[in-house]
Structures are given as structure tokens and as C-alpha cells.
Amino acid sequence: MVRAFIYDKGSGLKETENTDEMIEVFAEQRKIMWVDIDRPSDEEARILDDGFHFHPLAVEDCLHDLQRPKLDNYEGYFFAVMHAVVAADKRVRVRAGEFDMFASQRYVVTFHKDELKFVNATMDVYRKNPALFEKGTDFIVYNLMDALVDEYFPLLDDIDERLNRIEGRIFKKPDQSVLNDLFKLRRGITRIRRMISPQRDIVNLMLRHDFEYMSDESRAYFMDVYDHLMRLFDMADLYHDMISTSMDAYLSSVSNSMNSVMKVLTVITTIMMPLSVITGIYGMNFEYMPELKWRYGYLWAWGLMAASVAAMVIYIRRKHWL
Numbered sequence: 001m002v003r004a005f006i007y008d009k010g011s012g013l014k015e016t017e018n019t020d021e022m023i024e025v026f027a028e029q030r031k032i033m034w035v036d037i038d039r040p041s042d043e044e045a046r047i048l049d050d051g052f053h054f055h056p057l058a059v060e061d062c063l064h065d066l067q068r069p070k071l072d073n074y075e076g077y078f079f080a081v082m083h084a085v086v087a088a089d090k091r092v093r094v095r096a097g098e099f100d101m102f103a104s105q106r107y108v109v110t111f112h113k114d115e116l117k118f119v120n121a122t123m124d125v126y127r128k129n130p131a132l133f134e135k136g137t138d139f140i141v142y143n144l145m146d147a148l149v150d151e152y153f154p155l156l157d158d159i160d161e162r163l164n165r166i167e168g169r170i171f172k173k174p175d176q177s178v179l180n181d182l183f184k185l186r187r188g189i190t191r192i193r194r195m196i197s198p199q200r201d202i203v204n205l206m207l208r209h210d211f212e213y214m215s216d217e218s219r220a221y222f223m224d225v226y227d228h229l230m231r232l233f234d235m236a237d238l239y240h241d242m243i244s245t246s247m248d249a250y251l252s253s254v255s256n257s258m259n260s261v262m263k264v265l266t267v268i269t270t271i272m273m274p275l276s277v278i279t280g281i282y283g284m285n286f287e288y289m290p291e292l293k294w295r296y297g298y299l300w301a302w303g304l305m306a307a308s309v310a311a312m313v314i315y316i317r318r319k320h321w322l
Helices: 019-028 045-052 056-063 118-130 130-135 138-152 154-170 175-204 218-281 295-319
Strands: 002-008 011-016 032-038 070-074 076-090 094-103 107-112
Touching: 002 019, 002 118, 002 130, 011 118, 011 154, 019 032, 019 045, 019 070, 032 118, 032 138, 045 056, 056 076, 056 094, 056 295, 070 175, 076 138, 076 175, 094 175, 107 138, 118 130, 118 138, 130 138, 130 175, 138 218, 154 175, 154 218, 175 218, 218 295
Parallel strands: 032 107
Antiparallel strands: 002 011, 002 032, 070 076, 076 094, 094 107
């Protein structure tokens, strides 16, 4: 689907899906236009090359999936590749969608192969308040990037909640499922860090004073986007460290549990050692062993073993081994 907002201060806002009209406005460069190419067919995607005549390398990046986030300058416009959050399941497997932008002082062209809710939401904002177009195309770019970045916050908040629940399970019931969940969280947070880091560099490049497509007024707004990306990256770093700490706590808890079991088994073995000695002595096949023919020899052996056990238990308790 190819759709466009065409804005002129005199005639106001016009919304169209007529690609011929888009190409005409694009060529004239007199009106402000935002073209959104959403999940296009092969024929619709050709407008990038045949209609708008963007650089072949930039067009190629659009058509290939998940290029690394970057910012390229071309004659009269810039091209940016960013990664948006498309979906995240219960196992924190994050699916990223590529979001491409061409922008100059008169137009913005966005291209994406996935349905991106933040794009539709931003278009609704401009549809309801067309006067926003008068601020310029750099504000369209700002609103899109700000909305894209803000979609990462709920994802990180969800990871924070999951991590808090897992930390409670570590000390209550540290079974194998806890470790599995921690590994899933770590994979998810690593994926998010890889998505955020290069996009932070993109905004940083746009904030340079020699970047001609940004006005001084909009620079402060892009600084806010950069601050959000820095905050996201710091949060991702923090959660990554917390996950590593939780893994260490899990292994320590399992080790302590194992040590407790070994301690109990050792105490039991220690208590049983005198019994083994006594039964070993009376199990020897000597003919002349006084207790063997004594009337109370059997009871004597049991009493001796019971006394040995009692003595060992008293000794162990005094040593605070149990």
C-alpha cells in the first residue's frame, strides 16, 4: 500500500493513494509531502526507483531485509535505516522490522515491510492536526523516530517484571526452569541492545551542526530522542548485569542446597560408622568370643550400638553440625 499526505498552506492537507500525483508533487518540490510505503508489492516498491529516482544503493537496502541501522547522505536528501519492534512473545523473542526513511526539506518517504503501529499512530496525529506540517519535514522525522524509540520501553519494563519474578523463584525453588528462563531473558536483552546501539549513533550523527536537514529548533527535540536511546541502552545494560547476577545467585543457591544434602549424608554416615565397627567385630568367625554364648549377648550388642548412636548424636549437636 502506498499512501501520502500532501500539504500546502493555502489548500491545506490532502490524503491520496494516487502514485502519479505523488511523483508530480515530488518533482515540483513546492509542497510538503509524506509518502508511506507500507508492505508494498513488487510493483509498488518500484516507485522508489522509477518514480522518486532515489540512489540505487539506498533502494537496494530497502528491498533487502534487516539492513544494519545507518544514516547515509545523498545529494539533496538523507537515507536512514532503523529497527522497530514488531513483536515480542512470552519467551522474550524480539522480532525486529526494518524502517527506512528518505527525507529532504520538502518530503519524507517511509518504507517498511511490516505493519508498524507507531507509523499509523503518527499519521493519525498529522491527520488530526495538519498545521504540524508547517513545522517542516524534520519534525515529521522527529515524531516518527520518537514514536519508534518509545516502543522499546514497554518491552524493557516487561523484562524487568519477569526478572523480578524469577529472582523470587531463585530462593524459593531454584529448579532448572529458573535457569532456562534466565537464558531466554539474556538472549532477549542482548537482541535489544544490538538493536538500540547503532540507532543511538544515527541520532548522534543527526545532531551534528553540519547536518543540513535539521533546523536549530528541531535539534532540541532530536536531543530528547537521543536521551531516550541512552536511557534505553543504560536500562538494557542494567538488566543484562542483573541477569548475570541472578545466574550467579541461582548457581550459588543450587550449590548451597547440594552442600546441605551432602552435610546431612555425611552426618548420617558418621553416625553409622560405630555401628559398622561393632557389627564388623561381632561378625568375625572366631570360635572363642565370650559374648557369643552369653545369654544377654544379643541385647548387649544392640545396647552398645544404641549407646554409640546416642553418643555420636550428642557430640554432633554440641559441635553444631546439625
